[in-house]
Amino acid sequence: MDKGLSPSKSSVISGSREKNIVFLLCTLAAVHVFFYSAVFPFFNNVDEPIHFDLVIKYSHGHVPRKMEQISPDSAVFLALYSAYVYAGTTNMFPDHQFPPPPWTKPVDKMKHDLVYDSAGWRSQPNFQSSEPPLYYALAAVWWHLGKCLGLQDGWLLYWLRFLNIPVVIALVWMAWLAARTVFPDKPFIRLAVPVLMAFMPQSALYTIGCDVMPAVAFGITFICLYKWLSAENPSVSLGAVTGIAFAATYLAKMTDLPLLAVATVALVFMVAQSIKAGNGRKTWPALLAFVCFAAPPIIAWMIWCKLNYGDLTGSKLKVGYFGWTIKPLGQWWHHPLFSPQGFWFFVSGNISSIWQGEFTWHLKPMASPGSDFVYTALSLVLLAVAALGAFRDSRVTPPQRRALWFGLACFAASFAFFALLSIGYDFHACQYPSAASPYFVSGRYWLGLLIPFLLLVAYGIDRALVRLGNAAKFIALAVMILAMLAVEVATDWPAFSSPFNWFHLP
Secondary structure, three states: OOHHHOOOHHHHHOHHHHHHHHHHHHHHHHHHHHHHHHHOOOOOOOOHHHHHHHHHHHHOOOOOOOOOEOOHHHHHHHHHHOOOOOOOOHHHOOOOOOOOOHHHOOHHHHHHHHHHHHHHHHOOEOOOOOOOOHHHHHHHHHHHHHHHOOOOHHHHHHHHHOOHHHHHHHHHHHHHHHHHHHOOOOHHHHHHHHHHHHOOOOHHHHOOOOOOHHHHHHHHHHHHHHHHHHOOOOOHHHHHHHHHHHHHHHHHOHHHHHHHHHHHHHHHHHHHHHHHOOOHHHHHHHHHHHHHHHHHHHHHHHHHHHHHHOOOOOHHHHHHHHOOEEOOHHHHOOOHHHOHHHHHHHHHHHHHHHHHOOOEEOOEEOOOHHHHHHHHHHHHHHHHHHHHHHHHOOOOOHHHHHHHHHHHHHHHHHHHHHHHHHHHEEOOOOOOOOOOOOOOOOHHHHHHHHHHHHHHHHHHHHHHOOOOHHHHHHHHHHHHHHHHHHHHHHHHHHHHOOOOOHHHOO
16 A cells, blocks of 8 residues: 555544544534524525426426426415516516515415415426435435425425435535545544535525535545546445446436546546556456446436436437527537637636535526636636646655546536536526536536535645645635634525525424
8 A cells, every 4th residue: 555545653643533524524514504594585596496396296206208287286385475576577567576475474365475476486387397306215215204304395305405405514524535535644634524515605505406416426536436446456345435426416416427428437447556566466356346336327317218218318308498490500500608718707607616615696697706716716726736736746645646637637528518518518508507608507407526626725825835834724714714604604694584485484
């Protein structure tokens, strides 16, 4: 084993204290996600009604076979608890005020509005019907658990959002595990990664939706691949766990495909290196276990998509609904992404929303241009420092260097994937992406690489401040976290007093 992979004596001594810190971070992350999940009213602009409807369908044991309309059960919740604050303004109403929550109206008026509004929701199609099933199946179980606890109405609705609490706890713990596994000799990185994860103001953690589940699944995949990379003789159990995590990533969200492509290339590279070194016989059992656990669920879902949605990924259903078409190749090069302004819009839109999310409030993004710029510029600088260190830093071991390359490759693959989608499609009359702004700028689609991304950011801070010592690094990290929290409070302040949120439920 490489000496760089063995924890130092001081690391071993501080191990119990470090675990206590991580437990505290898990608790703080849970409180953070609980508060903001409760503060924001239903249903937000990031397809929350659509995701909620799929959870309800799965809770009835029903997996859509086509693009179906929103179910009657879902429509009642949507009609009763939907606020207008995300996609509406007060100018849309005669008295220039949003209507009060339906449950505050007289009973007869509430029943009348509920019948009318729920009929409107039932007429809408669920364009996410072909999304992979992992999140919706787990959320359906969580929904039934809430019912068993006696929750109902709005309390049950918020209970579904609170599924993100155990998810963020798992993410913080996995962030620490990943940092400790890759950099056991660097105490700052070991703590910086879970700290960043615990206080990240990503609004996908405050909503019903499948966008965060890939971070869990691919986080496990990343850790397993690193352990595989560091082992001369990978075990069968490691191959099996890697295969399960790989399949879970695929079943979490289709936008994880570039990450799985990088993981597949890395796995092929490791196997080839093992065969070249004469250790092929030791690798085959682990590789066979990987295939046996990864392939069946992936192939099964691909067959389901082909039979029911017309293609192997299920994307045909959504593309047809939005009316997107593939542009002739000659028109690709006229895309505004190839201009400086367009390139910056694409880069900043994706990187800043990896950190902050994509909620709107009164039709305006819940993020200031200043914070967008800072998040983007700081991330690019730290990624550049990390990339330079991956090639030139003599303090990192070969496995650590490969882990950095792997993270950078995941980021580059996601960038290329969404840039290609932006360039290749004509979006016609679609609202987002649109003909006027033909870009995929949704950081929630990138969240599968969250743990490798934060590992790169933490390593970038560590390398940039290497001459100043750990005290300066932790001070810089503390300033960064305080700034993140302050900006989040200032940005989300309007939601705190919303009469539609959890704190105002009857």
